[in-house]
Amino acid sequence: MAPETDHESDSESTAIPVGATPPAARIALLPDVLRNKIAAGEVIERPASVVKELLENALDAGARQISIDLEEGGARRICISDDGRGMGPEDLALAFQAHATSKLTQLEDLDHISSLGFRGEALASMGSVARCSINSRPAEASIGWRVEVHGGRHEPLREAGGPRGTQVEVGDLFFNTPARRRFLKRTSTELGRCLDVVQRLALAHPGVGMVVSHNGKRVFDVESSMDLRARVRRTFGGELAAALVPVSGQDGPLRLFGFIAPARFARRDTSRQMWFLNGRFLRDRVLVACLREAWRGSLEERRQPVAFLHLNMPPEAVDVNVHPAKSEVRFREQRRLFSFLLRTLREAILDTDLATPGERLLDIAQRRRSAAAEAGALLPDPGGLPRGAGQASSEVREVPGADVAELPQLSALGSLQESAAGHRGLVGSGDSAADSAADSAPGAASGSDDSEADTAAWRARDDFAGPFLQVDRTFLLRALPEGFEVIDQHALHERVTFEEMRRDLAAGALESQRLLVPELVEVGRADLELLKGHFEALGAVGLELEQFGEGTLAVQALPARLRQVDCEGLVRDIIELLAARGRTPVAEELLEEVLHRAACRASVMSGDELNEDEIRSLLRRAREAGHDQTCPHARPTRVRFTRADLDRAFHRR
Secondary structure: OOOOOHHHHHHHHHOOOOOOOOOOOOOOOOOHHHHHHHHHHHHHHHHHHHEEEEEHHHOOOOEEEEEEEEEEEHHHEEEEEEEEOOHHHHHHHHHOOOOOOOOOOOOOHHOOOOOOOOOOHHHHHHHHHEEEEEEEEEEEEEEEEEEEEEEOEEEOEEEEOOOEEEEEEEEEEOOOHHHHHOOOOOOHHHHHHHHHHHHHHHOOOOEEEEEEOOOOOOEEEEEOOOHHHHHHHHOOHHHHHHHHHEEEEEOOEEEEEEEOOHHHHOOOOOHHHHHHHOOOEEHHHHHHHHHHHHEEEEEEOOOOOOOOEEOOHHHEEEEEEOOOOOOOOOOHHHHHHHHHHHHHHHHHHHHOOOOOOOHHHHHHHHHHHHHHHHHHHHOOOHHHHHHHHHHHHHHHHHOOOOHHHHOOHHHOOOOOHHHHHHHHHOOOOOOOOOOOOOOOOOOOOOOOOOOHHHHHHHHHOOOOOOOEEOOOOEEEEEEEEEEEEEEHHHHHHHHHHHHHHHEEEEEEEEEEEEEEEEEEEEEEEEHHHHHHHHHHHHHHOOOEEEEOOOEEEEEEEEEEOOOOOOOHHHHHHHHHHHHOOOOOHHHHHHHHHHHHHHHHOOOOOOOOOOOOHHHHHHHHHHHHHHOOEEOOOOOOOEEEEEEHHHHHOOOOO
């Protein structure tokens, strides 16, 4: 038997001898000033952080008019005045104390925060790293009060005159932390960041007027009477504001409203993608992903949509206390919210102008020619040749294409021989010129000044009479009353096929056609396991898969609308999609992406010859599809050149 352990003797061996001096404690509470300086590193990063916190306080106080005065980009001085409720001496005495706030009183209040600020950290942090003062007078008081804090040192509270409301001044930011001050950028950069903050809050609160002055000069202002569109116009210009498309939707307590911009305003970054949740600007990944998903298939992958969107929901449905700057949140019913936003945004996107005007392409071409000419002017003549010869050669390489003599004749296009397009289901039963006489052409917007009424009248009488030209078996050229349009045959057919399948899916009428002989596709074990979890969802779009052995899939059925599908390529596309997501996509995402890939694989390809009946059938189906200005991968399907575009290109105007 093992001897019993003498725990008592162990504890005695570590006990401090009687009369000995205990070692000094290594853990100690930090002084308040030091704690506030450390907190300032999280809350106050630069002048723009101060502007944000003070503006949010003013808005929480019910201000209707706010003035922001800045000096040297805010590093020297920030003064924000408002006409809000104001504070009495009791509140002012606590204003610069850490964790002192009027927004929360008990733990349960954290579950339904409706104010912009609530932690009580900002003013204490400012007071520790700057020279601060507050003048405030409530509406019911005849006299105001003033409190000052300089680098954490509090001055006595005293009476002071002034108008109703509050004025907060923050001077010499980071005067006592020179390392932080050295990280500030040049004045113009810091001013720009301050303006960004003001402009976002101005867009978030259309009923509040704001004026910004820098070094005594007014640099931005919005009146309290301006609505959201007017504020976008004041902030980002009239062209964008005029083109905005309204967004509006509601699902119980969830409400979305605001604007999205047409695809031509898309940018390389998300700087003009603005979400406002209950009046709070934020950059939440869920919302950004939702907007991107709504545009998928209508916007190029590398471009970011422009939007100004307000989302209102009950405060208890969202947790805003998850990020130091409160720029990210956590939604309690994320899936329901995502579905609601996706549905509402897609409805609005269908109303936007997705066309690629010829005027835009001419602008790009002319800019390239100008750049080439300027570059050529800086170089010596090549080998003694005339400068014009070198420039002509450069332009031929820039705009490759078939010579006029190489274009196919109309008679060749009119032949009714069976083509690759016929095998892909381009011409359906009853498709003919007579059948399409009452249909209207798919109109593509352009840079011309034609009225909508004239365009509608032209569409009503269009009968797809042609003439048509097929260039390099890739592009279709079609004459129009005021110019012509160029159509990418693969991109347009892909969009048409996708829209038809999506319409069938929404109506519950997407049929599948079983293969007489299942097609076998070899896949890796990991890929097989990945796909098996989605067999049911894939079956919803007519693609029936079964496991056939350890590393083989059997394609049993395909969507009935598809012809000549590369089954192996489609299966590998789906595997790539699932692997790239890094997560299990929601059903709607998976179905849409599978339809994208299937439509691409089943569409007319570059190099397929089309006859006139097939071209008419494609145009008729595109007109019925409606949403036909881009392919599902967001490439343009057509470009329209008007007489005005041509006059401009040839300098006739």
